[in-house]
Amino acid sequence: MTLFQISEPAESPRPHATKRAVGIDLGTTNSLVATVRNGFAVVLPDVEGRPLVPSVVRYAENGVVVGYDALARASADPGNTIVSVKRMMGRGLDDVGDDRRYPYRFVEGAGVIRIATRAGVRTPVEISAEILRALRVRAEASLGGSVDGAVVTVPAYFDDAQRQATKDAATLAGLPILRLLNEPTAAAIAYGLDNASEGTYAVYDLGGGTFDISILRLSRGVFEVLATNGDSALGGDDFDHRVFCWALQESGLPPLAAADARELMTRARHAKEMLTGHEAAPVVARLAAGTVEAELTSAIFTEITRTLVAKTLAPVRRALRDAKLEPPDIDGVVLVGGATRMPQVRCAVAELFGQPPLTNLNPDEVVAIGAAIQANKLVGNREGDDWLLLDVIPLSLGIETMGGLVEKIVPRNSTIPVARAQEFTTFKDGQTAMALHVVQGEREKVSDCRSLARFELRGIPPMVAGAARIRVAFDVDADGLLSVAAREEATGVEASIVVKPSYGLTDAEIARMLSESFAHASEDAQARALAEARVDADRIVAATAAALAQDGDLLTPDERDVVDRALADVRATRDGDDRAALSKTIASLNAVTGELAARRMDRGVARALTGRRVDALG
């Protein structure tokens, strides 16, 4: 017998079943927000009809300004106007390289980058959160209410620290994040669903500051990423910089002050963009230091940017190799990112793959569109969601061993989620703690890889050297984010882990930033936390009821009784004002339904394969 579920009118989560889900492309140069409306993914424009938000944040005298208004003041107030902040996400001061390229006042120190602005010291996470907040406000105005879930895109080649920084920024911006999605994969979703494509595709994504190449197989509604590669510090910005250097050299002017440099950089970008439709473009800038007047021809531009274009082709070859494919195996090449408008880039890609690239989708919008489609699916809006995405981790994850070498635990291009474990032992008698260093990268030496975090395992029972068996488990979730757990196997003691992210913010710092952003509205914050807990409660009650209705036979009467009681507890605390009590009952219900969830997953596996055998017969 089928049981139909009917919720009480007052309890139904929302009268209209459709939830407000958005996809966000948080770009180096521009950002966008899109949503699925009546079955079609659309970019949400501002009141003036402009789809893009320049990724520029200005800390002005009277508050924070984001987008076109901030961009307009970039040359006049360069120290307080942050552009291309994405290049600094999850990075340290050592990584930004030539800091004369930046007009900011960096705060000296290890770990995350900190910039002194008029409004105080800010991290890239906080600056990016301002951009995300502006997009959230735009979406809420357009959708008529708070956002239920967001998918935010990241370059496929972003490492763990850069991904975590992006997720932290979304949290600070008050966005309920459903998933971090790789940008080329987002583009493939938009492209594949739009064209009902089957086959093997390469997505070449050259953005403002990052380059990604992903090789995907599209087959019967499954988007399977076979390999990804790239350079998270290579993009259109670098082409602008080449033009900037060339123009400066032509002018014979000495090195420029911050405001002049910003101005000439803007002129350089305009000239580069003009070359897409013209054979030559003037670079004219009237600066405090003097006048720059030069003519940039297509031939000169090709010459000065040749090495940059070549720099994108090496990752393409590596990705093909990891996918065990050759260029002729590729059925189509999709171009993504504003920088792929450059004819030089199109030619190089066409030459390597032996076919003209596909450009029938707007390269600026395709990533946000794909993210919106994924958000719509993950939030539970059931519209043509019969497709699945299988993505990979871009860089190997490992641990430092004796002699500064890396032991790889999760190899690059492993399909996520991944769970891998490795056993370690103690070096000295009676050793009760162990220091582990987690790194990401392809090189053999620790010093050539990115440092992600340092862990200390404490509470190992004292034993003779080599007797302890400490199992360190690496788990990479569907966002591509790593978590680590440790356990002493012989005694079953769970060692506690102290995490020190190398280029990230600690949980305590995030909590402080969050509380600061709510400092003026603490009542709001409490009301919001209670509302969020109720949404959680509704979701788990609905999910548990559905699970019991479908697979209740998997529980013994005693087990069933425990779940029923926990369910009743959540319902009883749902409408009270005690958020802590509600969170507690939700946590207990989650704990007592763990076994049911696992048994249902097993049944799902068995059913899926039975279905396959039936297919094979028919």
Place this chain on the structure above:
Amino acid sequence: MIDFSRNHFELFGLPSRFRIDDAALEHAYRTLQRSVHPDAHAAGSDADRRAALQASARVNEAHRTLRDPVARAEYLLELRAVDATAQTDTRLPLEFLTAQLERREAADVAAAGGDAAALASIADELRADTARLTTAVEQVLDGDDVGAARDRVRELRFLSKVADDLDAMRDAVLER
């Protein structure tokens, strides 16, 4: 807990042997992921999503092992309680090792001279050797001589490492 007692082959409904039907593996893999992937349980409770994460990671691990011939061979030995990956005793035949050493030296010379064509031809020979050895592995793996199977699988793993090194050399030549 998810039922981890089934081996990777059983998980996909395939016979536990070296020769594998690639299309059937891919089809079973996708079918299972459609059922267990976290995206299919995004609206579930925390417990549902945790179970999905575990199950999906398990299916990925099984797929990764079975689709790669060397990993698949090592796994089959593991199922017969033989560890082919133990680094303590490396008993590869001298003749085999000498041949690989000479191959490495030839590759180093080609790489130093930027000779991409020579590197490509060394890689072609290696591919041919690998194909022959894979056939040999297939024959011994399903037989009774576990020791012989382990030795052949070790040689196969060795060749796969040489192939990785050759790829890296080829990249370095192409990129300079």
